[in-house]
Amino acid sequence: MLKKKICMVGDFSVGKTSLTQKFVNNVFSEKYLTTIGVKIDTAFINDTKLIVWDVAGRDSLSPINASYLVGANGIVLVCDGTRQSTVRDIKDIWQVVKERIGEVPTVVALNKADLEDWHIDAEQTAYFEEQGWQTFETSAKEGQNVKALFEALVSEIG
Amino acid sequence: MVETNLQQHINQQLFEKLELAYFCVDQSMRVIDASENLESYGYTGVITGANADDCVDFMFGLDAHTELDLPLVESPSGKKVSVSLLPGSTFLTVLISNASVQADQRQLLQQKANENELLVEQQIILMKQLETASEMLEQKNVQLEEASRLQTSFLSGVSHEFRTPLTSIMGYTNLVKQALESASDESSENDKVQHLRAVQRSSKHLLSLVENLLDHGKLDSDEIVVRPKATDLAEIFNDVKLLLKPLSDAKHIDFFVELDFEQPMMVVTDDSRLRQCLINLLGNAIKFTDSGSVRLTAVLSNDFLKVEVSDTGPGISEENLAKIKLPFWQAADTGKTGTGLGLTITERIIELMGGELEISSVLSSGTQVNFEIPAPQLNATLEPIAAVAPSFKQAKILLAEDDYDIADLIVMMLSERGYQVSHVDNGELALNALESQEFDFVLMDIHMPIMTGYDVLAELQAKGNTTPVAIMSASTVESDRAKAEQLGCFDYLIKPVEIDDVIRVMNLALEQ
Amino acid sequence: MIDQDSPQVLALKERYKSSLEEKVQVLSDHLIAIESEEATLDELSELRSFLHKLAGSSGMYGYDDISAASREAMLVADQVDSMTNLGDLSVMTSEVVKLLQSHS
Numbered sequence: 001m002l003k004k005k006i007c008m009v010g011d012f013s014v015g016k017t018s019l020t021q022k023f024v025n026n027v028f029s030e031k032y033l034t035t036i037g038v039k040i041d042t043a044f045i046n047d048t049k050l051i052v053w054d055v056a057g058r059d060s061l062s063p064i065n066a067s068y069l070v071g072a073n074g075i076v077l078v079c080d081g082t083r084q085s086t087v088r089d090i091k092d093i094w095q096v097v098k099e100r101i102g103e104v105p106t107v108v109a110l111n112k113a114d115l116e117d118w119h120i121d122a123e124q125t126a127y128f129e130e131q132g133w134q135t136f137e138t139s140a141k142e143g144q145n146v147k148a149l150f151e152a153l154v155s156e157i158g
Numbered sequence: 159m160v161e162t163n164l165q166q167h168i169n170q171q172l173f174e175k176l177e178l179a180y181f182c183v184d185q186s187m188r189v190i191d192a193s194e195n196l197e198s199y200g201y202t203g204v205i206t207g208a209n210a211d212d213c214v215d216f217m218f219g220l221d222a223h224t225e226l227d228l229p230l231v232e233s234p235s236g237k238k239v240s241v242s243l244l245p246g247s248t249f250l251t252v253l254i255s256n257a258s259v260q261a262d263q264r265q266l267l268q269q270k271a272n273e274n275e276l277l278v279e280q281q282i283i284l285m286k287q288l289e290t291a292s293e294m295l296e297q298k299n300v301q302l303e304e305a306s307r308l309q310t311s312f313l314s315g316v317s318h319e320f321r322t323p324l325t326s327i328m329g330y331t332n333l334v335k336q337a338l339e340s341a342s343d344e345s346s347e348n349d350k351v352q353h354l355r356a357v358q359r360s361s362k363h364l365l366s367l368v369e370n371l372l373d374h375g376k377l378d379s380d381e382i383v384v385r386p387k388a389t390d391l392a393e394i395f396n397d398v399k400l401l402l403k404p405l406s407d408a409k410h411i412d413f414f415v416e417l418d419f420e421q422p423m424m425v426v427t428d429d430s431r432l433r434q435c436l437i438n439l440l441g442n443a444i445k446f447t448d449s450g451s452v453r454l455t456a457v458l459s460n461d462f463l464k465v466e467v468s469d470t471g472p473g474i475s476e477e478n479l480a481k482i483k484l485p486f487w488q489a490a491d492t493g494k495t496g497t498g499l500g501l502t503i504t505e506r507i508i509e510l511m512g513g514e515l516e517i518s519s520v521l522s523s524g525t526q527v528n529f530e531i532p533a534p535q536l537n538a539t540l541e542p543i544a545a546v547a548p549s550f551k552q553a554k555i556l557l558a559e560d561d562y563d564i565a566d567l568i569v570m571m572l573s574e575r576g577y578q579v580s581h582v583d584n585g586e587l588a589l590n591a592l593e594s595q596e597f598d599f600v601l602m603d604i605h606m607p608i609m610t611g612y613d614v615l616a617e618l619q620a621k622g623n624t625t626p627v628a629i630m631s632a633s634t635v636e637s638d639r640a641k642a643e644q645l646g647c648f649d650y651l652i653k654p655v656e657i658d659d660v661i662r663v664m665n666l667a668l669e670q
Numbered sequence: 671m672i673d674q675d676s677p678q679v680l681a682l683k684e685r686y687k688s689s690l691e692e693k694v695q696v697l698s699d700h701l702i703a704i705e706s707e708e709a710t711l712d713e714l715s716e717l718r719s720f721l722h723k724l725a726g727s728s729g730m731y732g733y734d735d736i737s738a739a740s741r742e743a744m745l746v747a748d749q750v751d752s753m754t755n756l757g758d759l760s761v762m763t764s765e766v767v768k769l770l771q772s773h774s
Contacts, residue, residue: 003211005219012272034272036265037230037238037257040215051218056230059272067226071219083279388678426678534678563689563727567682574676605722632725632741654729654737 002048004157006150007069009093010078011086012057015111018140019078020054023150028141038068045154058093066100074153075106081120081137082112091127105156107134109149114139177256182249183210185222190249199254200234210252216241222250230261319367323360326404330356359401366434370499384510385562387581388536388573389429391463392421395456398436405444412451413444419458424536426570427463431507432531438500439467439527447471450524463533468526474519482517536573553668554595557581558588558602558614559630564653568601571657585609589617597625599664604631604642615645626667630655686731690774694767696720701763704756714756717763718747724766733773739766 008016017035021027024041039054055068069075075097079086090108097104108128110120128135134152136145173193181192181204192204203213211218216231220243228241233254238261242253330353337350399415406413436454443452450470457464474482482501505515513531555572559565560583572579580597582588586608592600604611611629618627626648631638639650649663675683700717703709721744729737743762750759 003218013276032273032276034265034269036261036268037232038228039232042215051215056268057272059268060275065229067228070224070226071221073219085279426681534681536678561723561727563686564730567679567686567730570676570678570682574678603726605719630726632722632744634741653726655726 003051004048004073004154005051005053005071006074006076006153007053007055007072008076008078009055009064009069009097010057011080011083011089011093012059014057014078014080014083014086015109015138015140016057016076016078017054019076019109019111019138019146019149020052022140022143022146024052026143028143030141038065043150045151048154050150050154058089064093064096066096069097069101072101072104074157075104076109076149076153077106077133078109078111080112081110081118082115084119084124087120087124094131105153105158106131107136107149107153107156109136109138109145111138111140113137113144114141179254180251181210181214182251183217183222184249187211187217187222187250189213196254198235199237199239199256201254202234214252217252230257230264316367316371320364322405323363323367326360327357327364330354330360355400359397362397362433363401363437366430366437369430369434370438370503384428384431384507385566386426386428386511387566387569388424388579389427391419391423391425391427391456391458391533392417394429394433394436395454396421398433398440399454401437402440402444405441406452409444409448411444411447411449414451414453416453416455418456423458424573425458425461425463425533426536427531427533428511431511435504435507435529436465436467438504442500443467443469443471443525443527446525458533458535461532461534462530464528464530466526466528468524470524473521473523473525474517475521479517479519553577553598553664555579555664556588556591556597556600556602558583558585558600558606558611560584560603560606564603568655568657568660572660575661583607585611585614588614592618592623592625599667600625600627601660601664602627602629604629604633604638612641612645615642615647619646626670628660628663628667683731686727687774690770693724694770694774697724697763697767697770701760701767705760709756714747714750717759718744721747721763721766733769736766736769736773739769 008020010016012034013032017033017039018028020039020041021029024043035054035056037056041052041054043050043052053068053072055064056062058064077090077093079090081087087110094106097106108125110125112118125135134156136149136152138145138149140146177195177198179193179196179199179201181196182190184190187210189204189206189208189210191206196202196204201214204210205213211220216228220226223245224243225245226241226243228243230238231241233239238257239254240257240260244251244253334350334353334357337353395415395417399413403413440452440454447469448471452467452469455466455468501515508515508529508531511531513529515527515529517525517527519525555577557565557568557572557579559568559581562583565581565583569579569581580591580595582591583606585602585606588600588602588606589609591597602611602614609617611631615627615629618625627646628649628651629642629647630651630653631642632653633639634652642650648667651659651663697720700713700720703713704717721740725737725741725744728740739762743759743766746759746762750756
């Protein structure tokens with residue numbers, strides 16, 4: 001059986017856990033509960049078993065713990081479309097990833113697409129294109145693009 | 159042996175206290191040893207020979223010779239554990255210890271910290287929105303202040319504009335009063351008449367100011383109406399000249415009026431509207447000119463009236479030319495007061511009269527305002543029709559009719575035939591006219607506002623006024639005719655009336 | 671007698687002709703007013719007075735058909751004794767509106 005390790009990384013409160021839970025268990029909760037450390041879940045796409053590491057978000061107190069990334073086959077960078085700072089921070093986060101495990105296949109989720117105060121335009125996501133990352137506007141709440149996000153990553157990993 | 163036992167004992171204590179569990183894998187990541195308590199963390203099936211990553215998810219992707227600490231990993235039992243990978247020369251030991259106490263503390267702290275930070279972010283956004291809102295309020299405030307400033311300057315302008323004609327009216331009235339009171343009346347009758355004329359002119363000026371104010375209210379609703387009728391062009395221009403001459407004299411500037419048409423000159427136009435426009439334009443020119451002259455020229459050719467008002471005032475900058483026709487607008491730096499309505503209204507009236515107001519100006523050398531409107535000339539040389547006996551040609555006729563469509567047509571047709579027609583549009587005005595002037599014949603509608611034709615007939619009868627009155631009514635009801643005849647009407651014409659019928663009845667009345 | 675209208679009279683006639691469209695509007699408004707459920711006697715009397723004026727002025731400007739039709743409608747209006755029985759008046763007034771439209 002094919003197995004792939006995938007890590008969800010991004011700023012705190014962008015919806016990494018929500019996206020993971022929507023993808024793995026098809027559930028969504030409005031309540032915000034910050035993730036401590038890491039939570040590991042598994043799901044299947046076709047006959048590939050995905051081991052999804054839902055890594056605690058970066059915040060002003062603590063950087064991403066890069067140990068969790070060791071051995072990852074792919075990265076989902078998650079940011080919050082209603083908070084521009086979370087899009088800007090992707091650059092720093094990517095540096096951490098790259099230093100620890102090199103350039104692995106990566107996709108980007110611009111999450112919370114269901115909310116009205118969306119603040120993202122092409123200028124802010126230009127960096128994603130430069131890096132050649134596929135970018136998805138996702139909504140963990142409504143399920144928009146959640147499956148597509150993971151499928152795209154799996155096919156990038158090959 | 160004792161030592162070994164002690165070591166074992168200590169190890170035992172440590173394992174229990176930390177709830178330490180472990181397993182070991184060889185270089186190919188196969189399990190070679192495992193503690194029994196792994197199951198308490200939910201790791202099942204960790205038995206010798208198994209692939210580590212088949213029974214422990216976090217092992218996938220890791221190798222046997224990298225030292226790694228994985229703090230706060232959620233184990234299948236839901237407990238948070240700390241995982242340490244300790245590579246040795248032949249195998250890798252994976253230590254798992256309970257970290258739930260640490261995790262709970264961390265969870266509390268982190269949750270608070272993150273929620274705080276989210277709040278701060280939210281606050282920053284709110285602050286920005288507040289700033290934007292307050293900027294908008296600030297702007298709005300400036301606009302309101304500007305509006306209020308305009309209104310105040312408008313009010314003071316109105317008061318100022320009214321003062322001039324009012325002062326004149328009071329002055330001339332006083333002169334007449336003194337003349338009447340003084341025993342030795344030195345002033346001639348002619349003087350008194352001149353004074354009263356001045357009063358009349360100033361009253362007309364006042365009226366046109368009031369009309370400006372009223373018209374402004376109508377500007378937006380397109381209610382300004384122009385009612386052309388037969389009128390003497392020369393009289394309008396001479397009146398305006400006499401009215402404004404004192405203003406130019408007071409400022410020691412020359413005021414020239416050049417008329418290129420015969421006097422009198424009967425044309426069809428709205429005389430009060432034309433008067434209003436001329437007063438507005440000349441008033442402006444005189445107001446803004448402090449030295450030099452103001453010139454009014456009027457040319458009538460091919461039934462069009464061309465008017466130009468030029469002055470040697472300060473002129474208008476290009477920037478201000480664009481704004482000058484806006485309501486209430488006044489150049490800020492001139493120190494002149496006024497209503498700021500004159501040009502706006504004049505432009506609209508000229509437009510309604512079929513012309514266009516053009517303004518050209520050169521800074522510090524003067525301004526020219528001109529317009530051209532249709533003013534069809536009444537054919538004064540038209541031969542009076544045979545049916546009208548020569549002696550009746552100068553007959554003075556009063557027409558009382560509230561429907562201007564009908565009134566204008568009758569006035570026009572009778573004027574063309576040489577009659578002098580005065581028109582009023584309600585019964586009360588008809589009665590006033592009949593009391594103050596002599597008329598040879600009255601043509602009156604029945605249904606009029608304020609006083610009906612019946613009311614007027616009754617009043618006339620009561621006063622013994624015997625001026626012949628012909629009633630016009632659309633009513634064919636016999637009782638209406640009987641009522642009118644009972645009230646002493648000379649004849650009862652059914653609308654629509656034929657002009658020839660009117661003339662026939664009129665001649666009959668005049669012959670008696 | 672003057673056989674032909676002077677330019678000034680022609681101008682007045684032109685003015686009247688161009689006012690027909692507006693009169694259509696006014697009359698239609700009156701019609702809507704009396705046909706509404708809350709119509710009052712005041713509205714009826716306003717319509718009557720408009721028809722009265724129209725009968726007079728349109729005739730003077732040579733629109734004999736409009737003049738005759740509005741006079742008839744006016745007479746019908748005189749017969750109306752209750753706001754619930756306006757059938758004929760509506761029909762007659764609509765007739766006047768049509769005539770006005772045909773001339774404007």
